[in-house]
Amino acid sequence: MGVKTKRPKTKTKRQLISEFRNKMNDFKVRFFFGLFLIAYSIFLLVAFVSFIFTGGADHSQFNINFFEFIFNSDINVQNRTGKLGAYFADLFINSGIGVAALTIVLVLMVLAFRLLKVTLLPLRKTLLHSFFIAVWTSIFLGYIFINAVNDHYILLGGQMGYFTSTWLISAIGNVGVVLFLFFTLITYLTFTFDGFIPLIKKPFMAKSDKTKTSQQKQTVLTNEVTPDTQVKEAQWESEVAIKEEVKVEKSLELEVEAPTAATAPTTLKDKGPIEMDATPNPDAMASEDDGEFIIEKNQEDDEGFEVKDNRPLGDYDPTLDLSSYQLPSIDLLEDHHMGNEPVTDEELNSNKDKIVNTLNDYKIEIKSIKATVGPTVTLYEIVPAPGVRISKIKNLEDDIALSLAALGIRIIAPMPGKGTIGIEVPNSEPEIVSMKTIISSKKFQTTKFELPIALGKTIANETFVIDLAKAPHMLVAGATGQGKSVGLNAIITSLLYKKHPSQIKFVLVDPKKVELNIYSKIERHFLAKLPDEEDEAIITDVAKVVTTLNSLTIEMDARYDLLKKAHARNVKEYNHKFVKRSLNPEKGHRFLPYIIVIIDEFADLIMTAGKEVEMPIARIAQLARAVGIHMIVATQRPSTNIITGVIKANFPTRVAFKVASMIDSRTILDSPGANQLIGRGDMLITQGSDLVRVQCAFVDTPEVEQINDFIGSQKGYPSAFLLPEYIGDTSSSEAGEVDMSNKDAFFEEAAQVVVANQSGSTSLIQRRFSIGYNRAGRIIDQLEVAGVVGPFEGSKARQVLIPDEVSLQHLLKGLQ
Numbered sequence: 001m002g003v004k005t006k007r008p009k010t011k012t013k014r015q016l017i018s019e020f021r022n023k024m025n026d027f028k029v030r031f032f033f034g035l036f037l038i039a040y041s042i043f044l045l046v047a048f049v050s051f052i053f054t055g056g057a058d059h060s061q062f063n064i065n066f067f068e069f070i071f072n073s074d075i076n077v078q079n080r081t082g083k084l085g086a087y088f089a090d091l092f093i094n095s096g097i098g099v100a101a102l103t104i105v106l107v108l109m110v111l112a113f114r115l116l117k118v119t120l121l122p123l124r125k126t127l128l129h130s131f132f133i134a135v136w137t138s139i140f141l142g143y144i145f146i147n148a149v150n151d152h153y154i155l156l157g158g159q160m161g162y163f164t165s166t167w168l169i170s171a172i173g174n175v176g177v178v179l180f181l182f183f184t185l186i187t188y189l190t191f192t193f194d195g196f197i198p199l200i201k202k203p204f205m206a207k208s209d210k211t212k213t214s215q216q217k218q219t220v221l222t223n224e225v226t227p228d229t230q231v232k233e234a235q236w237e238s239e240v241a242i243k244e245e246v247k248v249e250k251s252l253e254l255e256v257e258a259p260t261a262a263t264a265p266t267t268l269k270d271k272g273p274i275e276m277d278a279t280p281n282p283d284a285m286a287s288e289d290d291g292e293f294i295i296e297k298n299q300e301d302d303e304g305f306e307v308k309d310n311r312p313l314g315d316y317d318p319t320l321d322l323s324s325y326q327l328p329s330i331d332l333l334e335d336h337h338m339g340n341e342p343v344t345d346e347e348l349n350s351n352k353d354k355i356v357n358t359l360n361d362y363k364i365e366i367k368s369i370k371a372t373v374g375p376t377v378t379l380y381e382i383v384p385a386p387g388v389r390i391s392k393i394k395n396l397e398d399d400i401a402l403s404l405a406a407l408g409i410r411i412i413a414p415m416p417g418k419g420t421i422g423i424e425v426p427n428s429e430p431e432i433v434s435m436k437t438i439i440s441s442k443k444f445q446t447t448k449f450e451l452p453i454a455l456g457k458t459i460a461n462e463t464f465v466i467d468l469a470k471a472p473h474m475l476v477a478g479a480t481g482q483g484k485s486v487g488l489n490a491i492i493t494s495l496l497y498k499k500h501p502s503q504i505k506f507v508l509v510d511p512k513k514v515e516l517n518i519y520s521k522i523e524r525h526f527l528a529k530l531p532d533e534e535d536e537a538i539i540t541d542v543a544k545v546v547t548t549l550n551s552l553t554i555e556m557d558a559r560y561d562l563l564k565k566a567h568a569r570n571v572k573e574y575n576h577k578f579v580k581r582s583l584n585p586e587k588g589h590r591f592l593p594y595i596i597v598i599i600d601e602f603a604d605l606i607m608t609a610g611k612e613v614e615m616p617i618a619r620i621a622q623l624a625r626a627v628g629i630h631m632i633v634a635t636q637r638p639s640t641n642i643i644t645g646v647i648k649a650n651f652p653t654r655v656a657f658k659v660a661s662m663i664d665s666r667t668i669l670d671s672p673g674a675n676q677l678i679g680r681g682d683m684l685i686t687q688g689s690d691l692v693r694v695q696c697a698f699v700d701t702p703e704v705e706q707i708n709d710f711i712g713s714q715k716g717y718p719s720a721f722l723l724p725e726y727i728g729d730t731s732s733s734e735a736g737e738v739d740m741s742n743k744d745a746f747f748e749e750a751a752q753v754v755v756a757n758q759s760g761s762t763s764l765i766q767r768r769f770s771i772g773y774n775r776a777g778r779i780i781d782q783l784e785v786a787g788v789v790g791p792f793e794g795s796k797a798r799q800v801l802i803p804d805e806v807s808l809q810h811l812l813k814g815l816q
């Protein structure tokens, strides 16, 4: 077969940068530079501080040239860091920027620790702030001490400060310099600290704020009565909206034109971007009849996108409740680079040879093989020679797997829409896909999705993002230890990186009690819970899950009513109208945050509560999409008695981590494959049609903790988002209909609990005895007939009629 060698392209700037990055990812190199920089910055710090005290004595020695100063042993200095330190201190302080040179030490320190993968402070911000502080302080001190320049050995503003301020005085005079310094400082503080303007405005605004609030109120009311104003306002708003849309579309056009992942096919020998057909090179190829072999190492072109000031998108009014809320910064996430070698050409060749030889053994000829290298697996795509039936290769699945002697091989025959055969082979040294690279990818940063979830990277190294708003519900399965919890954390983290607390609320159900507890810190920002529950928002109790799910169905129905009244088709349209003030809050309208219900370990729930949980879940899954309620249900045991037909039918997006058997894989995905995954976040995703293999983004527990600490330390709402109270059917039934001849087994104990707590609340009984709402409701009704509690009083707990334990015992005896 002939060699088709394409013209080698010269390396682009991006490729050079990426090569440099790869080098710097080698931990040994980073470690060396990191330690060196730490030592150097400590040296400088001591030199600077010492210079402040000893500079006077050493001053006279600096007038000679550097080499003479350093090498002449007759010259001695008092600086603690010797002549070199004294020289640097004089250079940076006197000849440079004065005492502001201390910022150089800070920057070097941050940089050094960054190389050691420790984030002291965000690097980019530190650089910017240090630059401003250094220049401003230097000029300021240069100006203040302009007359002391000849009297003192140390120039506090350095020569830069002295010369700049001298020049400024001649250009704009003393008044100008003072105004300049004042103006630049105020500007800096304004842009740096969100609270700065409110702080200086506070004394002046106290009065005018009151006036403004009443004006705002009036606007809402006037919107109702004067349609003219409303039309004008709506027109203006829609112009702005259109302009914004145009902007976003433009950026999307760009995205389409410039491919997100630059494909760089390479030869076997040359790592440069050369494409080749087959090759007769005996070193590279095992046999001349192997056919064409193309290697595609898709570059992670999507990474390193400059993350703009990470503020909530859009101008929603509800965000004003927490107007100073900052989205978490990207620096809270880790790189997780293991410094693994990317897949070597030797590995690719050896795998290719094994595949080709196995096929040759069965007299199957192939036309070409193409290898696409992903983060954890490499896809070998085979084009069979004309006349070879695909089913023949499919039947050799086990033989190929055996010859490659690797776990996790998956054969896709044929590749959907391609007519080729895919063989996925795990890489010997898989690369971790860090959440940081995914969050900072262009795709995620510029996404227009309502609820973007960045799940990881595909085999072609493309960032994989789905929109939960369209999903609209997800089923996640995976045997224990295969990456399910990390996956759930990646899902929640994606949303926390995009949404303001007013826009989204989570209902977290965690029967295992450990996995989601980490999110308790953001209860007042992002969690939703039932009212009158003193305990935590994260639901660990099965009985409470049933109540919460029923409460969610009430919320769902209420939202449907609101949408109907507002003539809105979905929550997005509804909120848009609300934000534009065309819905009157006095008529019950409110901004509707998305509610994301996450259930970790669904199996535990179904086993304990069965239909009691299955029914509300199915109902929510069927209807809640339009009203902004979405569910993510995870399970370790994807068997048919857990993932029932009803559940399955209503969860179109399915995510499978490695599962134990092919049957489990079929239960979750409707096809095999998940049993052949390699674990550690390797997953298959289907949204109804094709299966996509994705390496899940890795976010470690300490990172999630940091994000939660960051959010939790900010001002939140007074409490979690309150869901409507669920009042079971039985609570409203007539007490007279209660059958007292068949008292509940918990009747007496429940009476004691109610009297001891002096609270006739159904949920109290539910919690104490871990029973469903209906049963607790029946007990309360029996207690009413027995005279322990008063009649049903709507959303309030019933009144307890028995004051103490003694009276209760007396009453219970009378009932026997």
Ligand SMILES: Nc1ncnc2c1ncn2[C@@H]1O[C@H](COP(=O)(O)OP(=O)(O)OP(=O)(O)O)[C@@H](O)[C@H]1O
Binding pocket: 432, 433, 478, 479, 480, 481, 482, 483, 484, 485, 486, 487, 636, 680, 681, 682, 695, 696, 697, 698, 699
């Ligand atoms: N995306 C990933 N990339 C790399 N390693 C991962 C990834 N996901 C998980 N792992 C590794 O696998 C381990 C187990 O993951 P995880 O805790 O998510 O499993 P799990 O399926 O939730 O298990 P369980 O159901 O027992 O809680 C992690 O501690 C981590 O070392």
